[in-house]
Amino acid sequence: MSKRFYLTTAIAYPNGKPHMGHAYEAITTDVIARFKRLDGFDVRFLTGTDEHGLKISQAACNAGTTPRQYVDATSQPFIDLDRQLGISFDRFIRTTDEDHKALCQALWQRMAANGDLYLGKYEGWYSVRDEAYFDETELTVAEDSEGRPVKLSPQGAPVEWTVEESWFFKLSGYGDKLLALYESNPDFVQPLSRLNEMRSFVAGGLQDLSMSRTSFDWGVPVPGSPGHVMYVWVDALANYLTGAGGLDGEWWPADLHVIGKDVVRFHAIYWPAFLLSAGLALPKQVFGHGFLLNRGEKMSKSLGNVVDPAAMAERFGVDRLRWFLCREIAFGDDGSYSDEAIVERTNADLANGIGNLAQRALAMVAKNLGGVMPEPGQGGDAEAELHERFVILTEAWFAAMNALQLHRALEAAMALVTAANGYFADSAPWALAKTDPARMAQVLGTTLDATRRIVMLVQPFIPESAAKLLDLLGVAAEARNFNALDTAVAAGTQLPAPQGVFPRLALEAV
Numbered sequence: 001m002s003k004r005f006y007l008t009t010a011i012a013y014p015n016g017k018p019h020m021g022h023a024y025e026a027i028t029t030d031v032i033a034r035f036k037r038l039d040g041f042d043v044r045f046l047t048g049t050d051e052h053g054l055k056i057s058q059a060a061c062n063a064g065t066t067p068r069q070y071v072d073a074t075s076q077p078f079i080d081l082d083r084q085l086g087i088s089f090d091r092f093i094r095t096t097d098e099d100h101k102a103l104c105q106a107l108w109q110r111m112a113a114n115g116d117l118y119l120g121k122y123e124g125w126y127s128v129r130d131e132a133y134f135d136e137t138e139l140t141v142a143e144d145s146e147g148r149p150v151k152l153s154p155q156g157a158p159v160e161w162t163v164e165e166s167w168f169f170k171l172s173g174y175g176d177k178l179l180a181l182y183e184s185n186p187d188f189v190q191p192l193s194r195l196n197e198m199r200s201f202v203a204g205g206l207q208d209l210s211m212s213r214t215s216f217d218w219g220v221p222v223p224g225s226p227g228h229v230m231y232v233w234v235d236a237l238a239n240y241l242t243g244a245g246g247l248d249g250e251w252w253p254a255d256l257h258v259i260g261k262d263v264v265r266f267h268a269i270y271w272p273a274f275l276l277s278a279g280l281a282l283p284k285q286v287f288g289h290g291f292l293l294n295r296g297e298k299m300s301k302s303l304g305n306v307v308d309p310a311a312m313a314e315r316f317g318v319d320r321l322r323w324f325l326c327r328e329i330a331f332g333d334d335g336s337y338s339d340e341a342i343v344e345r346t347n348a349d350l351a352n353g354i355g356n357l358a359q360r361a362l363a364m365v366a367k368n369l370g371g372v373m374p375e376p377g378q379g380g381d382a383e384a385e386l387h388e389r390f391v392i393l394t395e396a397w398f399a400a401m402n403a404l405q406l407h408r409a410l411e412a413a414m415a416l417v418t419a420a421n422g423y424f425a426d427s428a429p430w431a432l433a434k435t436d437p438a439r440m441a442q443v444l445g446t447t448l449d450a451t452r453r454i455v456m457l458v459q460p461f462i463p464e465s466a467a468k469l470l471d472l473l474g475v476a477a478e479a480r481n482f483n484a485l486d487t488a489v490a491a492g493t494q495l496p497a498p499q500g501v502f503p504r505l506a507l508e509a510v
Contacts, residue, residue, distance in 0.1 A: 002041070002042040003040060003041045003042065004041065004042050004044070004251070005036045005041040005042070005044075005255045005256075006043075006044045006046070006243075006244060006251040006252070006254045006256075007029060007032060007033055007036075007045055007046070007255055007256040007257070007258065008029075008045075008046040008047065008239075008243065008254055008256070008257050009025050009029045009046070009047040010025065010257070010259040010263055010267075011047065011049055011093065011095070011236060012050065012078050013053075013056075014049045014050075014051060014071055014074035014075045014077075014078060015055050015056055015059045015074065016074075017077055017308070018077055018081045018308075018309055019306055019308075019309065020292050020294070020307050020309050020312070020337070021260065021291065021292050022078065022081065022309065023081065023085060023312075023313075023321075023325075024289070024292045024325050024329075025258060025259070025260065025289065026082055026087045027085055027087070027321075027326065028289065028406060029045070029087075029258040030045070030085070030086065031322070031326055031406055031460045031461055032256065032258070032401075032404065032406075032460075033045040033089075034459065034463060035401050035460040037088075038456075038459060038481045038482050039481075039482050040481065040482070044091075044243070044244075045089045045091075046090065046091050046239070046240065046243035046244075047082065047089045047091075047092055048091070048092050048093030048239060048243075049071070049075040049078055049092075049094050049095070050095050050232070050235075050236045050239070051067075051071040051075065051094055051095045052096070052218055052219040052220065052229070052230075052232055052236075053131050053218065053219065053232040053235075054131070054213070054215070054218075054232075055129065055131065056070060056071060056218060057216045057218040058128070060218075068096065071094070071096060075094055077310075078092075079092055080310070081309060084310055084318065085309075085313060085318055085321075086318055086463055086464060088463075091243055093243050095220075095236065097242070099242055099246075100238070103238055103241055103246060103247065104220045104234065104235050104238045105220065105222075105223045106246075106247055107238050107241065107247060107274070107278055108222065108223055108230065108234070109223055110279065110280075111169065111274060111277040114278070115170075116169055116170045116173070117167050117168065117211065118167070118170070119165070119166075119167055119225075120165075120166060120168050121165055121166065122162065122163065122165075122210045123161070123163045124161070125139060125160070125162070126159060126160060126161075126162040127155075127157040127158065127159045128158075128160075129157035130155055131231075131232040132233070132266075133162075134153050134154070134159060135207070138153070138154055139153065139154075139159060140152050140154075155262060164215055165214055165228075166210045166212050166213065166214070166228075166231075167210075167211045167212040167225065167228060168209065168210060168211060169208060169209045169211045169273070169274070169277070170208055171206045171207065171208050171209040171270070171273055172205075172206045172207060172208050174206065174272075174276060174277075175202050175203075175205065175206045177273075178202045178206075178273065179199065181272060181282070182198065182202075187285055188268070188282075188284075188285060188286065189286050190285060190286070190287045190288070190332070191288070191332040194261060194268070194286075197264070198264065198268045201269065209231075209270065210231055211231045212229060212230055213231060214228055216229070219232065219235060220234075233266050234274070236266075237270065237274065238274075240254055240257065240283070241280075247280065252281060253281040253283050253284060254283040255283070255284050256286075256287060257283055258287050258289065259286065259287070260288065260289060261288040261290055261291070262291075264286065264288040267286045268288075271283070271286075287332070289331060289332055290329070290330075290333045290334035290335060291334045291335075292325075292329070292334075292336075293334060293336040293337070294307060294337065294338070309321075316343075316505070318464065319350075319462035319463070319464055319465040320342065320346040320350065320505070321342070322461055322462060323345075323346055323349065323410075323461055323462055324337065324341070324342045324345050324346055325337070326406045326407065326410060327345060327349065327407060327410040328345055328407070329407065330405075330407050331406045331407055332404075339507060340507060343506070346505065347504050347505055349410075349414055349417075350462075350465070350502040351502040351505070352504075353417045353421075354417055354451075354455065354502065355502035356421075357417055357420055357421055357424070357451055358451050358473070358498075358501070359500055360424065361424065361444050361447040361448050361451060362448070362472060362495065363498050364429055364430070364440075364444055365448070365495060366495070366498055368433055368437070368440065368441075369441060369444070371494060371495045371496075372493070372494055372495070373445065373448065373489050373490065373491055373492060373493040373494075373495055374441035374442065374445035374491060375441070375442065375445050375491040376446040376449045376488060377439075377442030377443060378442075380442075382423060383442075383446055385423075386419060386423045386446065386450065389416075389419045390416060390450065393412050393415050393416050393419065394412075394416070394453070396412040397409050397412040397413060397416075397457055401460075406461075410461065413457055413458050416453070416457070417454060420447060420450040420451060420454065423443075423446065423447065423450070424443070424447045427443040429444055429447075445491065448473060448489070451473060452473045452475055452488070452489065455469045455470055456470070456475075456480060456482070456485055459480065465501050468499075468501050472495065472496055472498060472499065472501075473489060473495070474493040474494075474495045474496075475489055
């Protein structure tokens with residue numbers, strides 16, 4: 001039986017257009033999915049949209065349409081963006097899907113059968129934007145445009161005092177179990193700073209959780225309780241089970257949930273508590289990435305710095321955007337981007353680095369050897385030194401990828417480029433073309449094989465460009481997974497005419 005790996009993004013709330021944060025989460029999760037496939041895993045990759053709740057109901061009313069018509073229109077840009085960015089999802093789930101509705105109700109019934117749901121009345125501070133209730137101690141006070149005091153959630157959203165009948169989940173009874181989970185499995189929440197936040201929150205005491213609403217009807221109906229629809233986080237989190245094939249789905253438990261740091265609490269506290277109540281296995285890991293900042297500032301409509309990721313991908317190219325976001329931002333931390341930084345980084349790494357390495361060697365093979373792949377050099381000191389360097393750096397690359405340190409993996413990849421460029425420059429094949437053509441051919445063969453290895457490793461990050469480079473290097477389609485990393489292209493293979501894959505960008509041209 002093949003190794004399996006099930007990973008998910010958070011599902012996006014389609015009451016607005018996709019932003020760069022959506023693109024960043026989709027790209028980084030896609031990199032992990034592609035890495036696992038190339039490493040021999042049978043992968044299931046789930047993403048989608050979270051389409052119920054009061055915000056959607058209100059937005060549809062304001063737009064003069066039904067909630068279903070509204071989400072049919074607003075979910076499409078998220079699907080289109082994923083396709084544009086090369087996101088290799090296996091399912092784009094929508095919480096309005098019929099199989100998801102049935103799953104939510106089955107999960108609810110399991111929690112009810114365990115005695116963890118009871119009917120009561122909720123009074124508390126509720127944020128429509130966050131779809132969450134907050135304790136008084138979590139709120140801050142600010143002034144509105146007229147100088148009146150307003151209470152805000154930790155995310156800066158206004159809250160209002162809400163009173164209504166609600167079903168409650170006995171979250172208060174799961175504190176010790178959650179603390180035991182964090183203690184026994186310190187990798188359950190990553191990075192470590194996020195785990196420490198969750199441990200501290202749970203240790204402070206948990207309150208029972210409101211699980212249903214009666215003030216609107218756009219949601220999954222609570223079984224056996226007319227007028228109640230499920231609180232959006234029950235519905236939203238259960239999507240991971242739907243995508244796995246159901247409560248007893250063959251893909252559950254998930255190996256990895258990739259989410260933003262602002263929703264770690266829901267995934268690391270509420271979600272495992274629901275699953276424990278329902279008698280289901282827990283996901284193996286929750287990874288909370290940081291925020292994406294525009295020139296160091298958080299994106300907001302009021303600041304006028306919200307950027308359309310589809311337009312960014314169109315301007316810079318999908319692979320350049322993917323590379324920059326994974327290379328420049330430490331996965332798990334906040335990170336910043338700008339047009340200047342994208343141009344500078346991708347020119348340095350892709351045009352001057354990987355692209356230049358491939359182009360110089362391929363051009364010399366075309367000019368001096370009729371485009372026929374030469375035999376790599378064997379046994380020389382320079383080749384031995386390069387081989388040793390590649391062994392060390394390739395191990396570092398795999399270690400970084402398996403630890404979800406995507407930026408560290410790309411650091412290792414660029415160190416490989418530096419090593420290969422150094423070998424090429426020190427060996428000076430252009431001079432050997434006149435003095436020792438046989439040695440020149442060996443140097444070119446070694447350089448092209450080193451380039452092949454590098455390009456194979458960076459496939460998850462720049463899939464379209466890597467495919468073009470592997471075509472130029474004569475690598476067969478079936479020889480592009482990591483099992484074939486040590487399989488050189490056969491000497492004598494006729495290579496295509498070399499072409500540049502990474503033209504340099506000028507800032508004024510984008």
